[in-house]
Amino acid sequence: MRKIALLLALGGIAAGMSFMFSIGEQPPAAVLASEKKAPAEEPAAASNPDEAPVKSLVSGKVVLLTEALKQRKIVSYADEIKGQVVLVTREGDLLPIVPDWRGRALYQDERLRDRPVDLVVNRRRGVPWLQVLSIYTFDEAGVRNMTDYWCDICAIPMYEIKECECCQGPIRLRFRPQELPADLKRTGDLK
Secondary structure, eight states, X not given: OHHHHHHHHHHHHHHHHHHHHHXXXXXXXXHHHHTOOOOOOOOTTOOOTTSOOEEEEEEEEEEEHHHHHHHTTOOOOXXXXXXXXXXXXXXXXXXXXXXXXXXXXXXXOGGGSSSEEEEEEEEETTEEEEEEEEEEEEOTTOOEEEEXXXXXXXXXXXXXXXXXXXXXXXXXXXXXXXXXXXXXOBOOOXX
């Protein structure tokens, strides 16, 4: 009976050690050697998640995905894609936009859609989604404008529609004539 109790206790200690090592401590070499397994096969087309994004320029018009699909006579369930936006490039490609800290403005503000835009974005190989870094719109005269939101009281820029982060007051859509960054190049698809 004592032998069984001793074996159960040792089993519990071993399980605890395995848990301890899984949360960050380095196990002894003997434990590492006993747990070696064959490496998992990676799909040939998988991209490296640590690969650095490529900063690039894409141009076109941002539209609701439902409208872009309807124009291409593609039937979809509108409820499932409601509110999603895509960039329709000059070549006619549809590129989805990540609704993150900067891209979210294109989801929120219809004044930024259905008009010519240049988007400075991060792109990753094998990922069609655009991570927007800056938005440039064009006025009636064709002048390129850096586009963001501005608090006139605090004099700080913001990148989505909301109250000012500082004073909690109103902000406004701001257009400033500005050329593209000199180091920026127009890039094609990153397949």
